[in-house]
Amino acid sequence: MSTNISKQKRDDLLNKIQEIRTYIASAKQDDNTARLLSYLSELEKDVNGKKYGLVFEEHREKIDDELATHLPVLSEEKDLFIDNGGQMNFLIEGDNLASLKLLEKTHKGKIDLIYIDPPYNTGASNWIYDNNYVDGNDLFKHSKWLSMMKSRLEIARRLLTTKGVLICAIDENESATLRLLLDEVFGVNYEYDCITIVHNPRGIQGKNFSYTNEFAYFVIPKGDKIIGERRLSNNEIYWSPLRNWGSESLRTDARNCFYPIIVKDDKIIGFGEVSPDDYHPKKNEILEDGSIAVYPIDSKGIERKWRYARQSVEGICSYLAVKKTRGIFDIELGKTFGTYKTVWSDPKYDANGYGKQLLNSLIPNCPFDFPKSLWNVYDCLYSVVAKMPNAIVLDFFAGSGTTGHAVMKLNAEDGGNRRFILCTNNENNICRDVTYERIKRVIDKEGYAASLKYYKVDYIPISERMYYEYADELLLHIRELVELENGINFTGNAEIAIVLTDEELEEFVKNINQHKKCKKIYVGHDVLFDAEQAQVFKSKRISVNIIPDYYYKELEG
Structure with a gap:
């Protein structure tokens, strides 16, 4: 059984702190003893701190x-x-x-x-x-x-x-x-x-x-x-058979994955329809124009299936290639993504x-x-x-x-x-x-x-200033925070607007005909609408977004 030496050292320090605390507690109590007891509590908290992890001298910038x-x-x-x-x-x-x-x-x-x-x-x-x-x-x-x-x-x-x-x-x-x-x-x-x-x-x-x-x-x-x-990258692409092998690879496992891929001059030129259930080709077929209908049939004549349905394979046609081994055609899929x-x-x-x-x-x-x-x-x-x-x-x-x-x-x-x-x-x-x-x-x-x-x-x-003394200065920079949060631009943009005070709201409504393209307005959280102003925005179909109060809420006291 291993011994935790660090814990033993901490326990020893804590015992010593307790002895000092007991001694001070028995002495006449005044401001000095109270201060010393608070120091001991801080030391005790520090000793009881992190048991494992990164320890470094923290610096202030x-x-x-x-x-x-x-x-x-x-x-x-x-x-x-x-x-x-x-x-x-x-x-x-x-x-x-x-x-x-x-x-x-x-x-x-x-x-x-x-x-x-x-x-x-x-x-x-x-x-x-x-x-x-x-x-x-x-x-x-x-x-x-x-x-x-x-x-x-x-x-x-x-x-x-x-x-x-x-x-x-x-x-x-x-x-x-x-x-x-x-x-x-x-x-x-x-x-x-x-x-x-x-x-x-x-x-x-x-x-x-x-x-x-x-x-x-x-x-x-x-x-x-x-x-x-x-x-x-191009030199990393690797190829795998489009035809399924192994378990659940038979035609009956996915009937819509049995269809011919049309090949001519060793290139894919098209895709045939899904074969009817009663159609059983024994091998690839040569068509009238000399092209070849390649089916997912293995070398033993067993009907397999392609890995994907026709519509899916058409979408990845550029990653398909015709492979010929000993005169036998097959189709392979080039994998363009990897782990x-x-x-x-x-x-x-x-x-x-x-x-x-x-x-x-x-x-x-x-x-x-x-x-x-x-x-x-x-x-x-x-x-x-x-x-x-x-x-x-x-x-x-x-x-x-x-x-x-x-x-x-x-x-x-x-x-x-x-x-x-x-x-x-x-x-x-x-x-x-x-x-x-x-x-x-x-x-x-x-x-x-x-x-x-x-x-x-x-x-x-803000040092030695009350919030109300600098609130107006903060208000001058709210626009940037709204733009940043919403990924928008107010400058020269007739479709959106911002008002941060009751006076700005009154001015906007007064000149509403100058804002015919406006679709959305951002409004300060403490700006109050009266019924008439609310009706104006509704009639003009201008959506109203209330600017959140969390930008500087912690300072309001």
């Missing part, structure tokens, strides 16, 4: 201090609006912790997929914490990275739907700590799969090994089958050719150093949202904007209406000059039906 005294709000850069039809997407410039705080107001429980590529903490001064670069000599580099990630992942978890998935790219520097952190933040109701992705086949030379891969952690709700099939494996090594995951070079082709001499391969991100997204055409995808470490690029590409290929939300800071003007510019140029080059709004995070001071 400058943004934490900012958020303690200020409220983040969004302001639109209207000159950067891209209007090209399709779904409305959003790019938010600012500290991503502040952006996440705002998204928690608009998208709690609404995000289908979060894909992030955070700084890898390589020790090469490649990321900033609290306005300072973290290098390899920083004794708390791992703790600072974990502190930064934990605060953001906790909000990310609350943003996901009940079937939502988080994908986090990482390399060997923080892979182990990330796994423990994910377990702490998401808990036992999720499963964690680590995928190895060969992103640099040439290798990056380390002290002992040449590194060719990185990792991606998939955090998936436990018990749900969410990851779909992956598309196979995702835990090692991904497609040449298109090369971060140089399909990341850096691709980005440079869009933005010449782009200063962004390590963009992901577009196909790396595309396949990560595809594995989750291929069958979710209306998914909302969030990336709060957006970098060069690869995630937005991949979402638009996927939509263009399958006609989907997925939306993306990208968040990044503007260090070295990355948000404006790289992220935004990439999305803009991709839309122009590919003609994607996609629109984009550009928001900046601003801050309103």
Whole structure:
């Protein structure tokens, strides 16, 4: 029987704390003894804390201090609006912790997929914490990275739907700590799969090994089958007989699956009708025009069946091929989808050719150093949202904007209406000059039906101010939150409108004839309609959406 040494140590400390408490309790009671007893309670609580998991020195960021005294709000850069039809997407410039705080107001429980590529903490001064670069000599580099990630992942978890998935790219520097952190933040109701992705086949030379891969952690709700099939590349397609074998493969098991496939010059040219029950061909038949009617009959003359009914096979005709073995015709089906494996090594995951070079082709001499391969991100997204055409995808470490690029590409290929939300800071003007510019140029080059709004995070001071003293300032930024939550655009859009005060409502109704195209209006939750105003909207068939009061309700006191 094993001995829990850690428990013995905790019990020993608790006994000592109890002895001290007993001693203090027997002394004359005053403010000092009361304070000491409260200290002991805090120590006891700490000792009784976590028994297993990730332990690190938690650090506080400058943004934490900012958020303690200020409220983040969004302001639109209207000159950067891209209007090209399709779904409305959003790019938010600012500290991503502040952006996440705002998204928690608009998208709690609404995000289908979060894909992030955070700084890898390589020790090469490649990321900033609290306005300072973290290098390899920083004794708390791992703790600072974990502190930064934990605060953001906790909000990310609350943003996901009940079937939502988080994908986090990482390399060997923080892979182990990330796994423990994910377990702490998401808990036992999720499963964690680590995928190895060969992103640099040439290798990056380390002290002992040449590194060719990185990792991606998939955090998936436990018990749900969410990851779909992956598309196979041309050299991966494998073939299997269209004719059924084994159990339940006879003609009588599915009569509608016994019909001829018409072949001429080793190509499929058509499909015959389902054979009547009393028709029993013994072999393939040569027709008058020289074509061949191929039936699902095996070499012993036993009537089998095709795997699919005629209408289904017609739909996948391009994946069928005629195979001839020793002069005997048969039909084979090329499988174009396969199971995702835990090692991904497609040449298109090369971060140089399909990341850096691709980005440079869009933005010449782009200063962004390590963009992901577009196909790396595309396949990560595809594995989750291929069958979710209306998914909302969030990336709060957006970098060069690869995630937005991949979402638009996927939509263009399958006609989907997925939306993306990208968040990044503007260090070295990355948000404006790289992220935004990439999305803009991709839309122009590919003609994607996609629109984009550009928001900046601003801050309103609230320290030592009552809510009513800054409520009017918050009201000036409600429009952006409504747009973000609903994926809409008010600017220059005659079909929708927004009113946030009683005065604005009166003005809108007064000039109702100027809003003949309006179909929907968003109204502040505390704006009151009188009977006449309500009748106006009803008569004009303008639907009314009440703006929720949860944006800043917690501040109203």
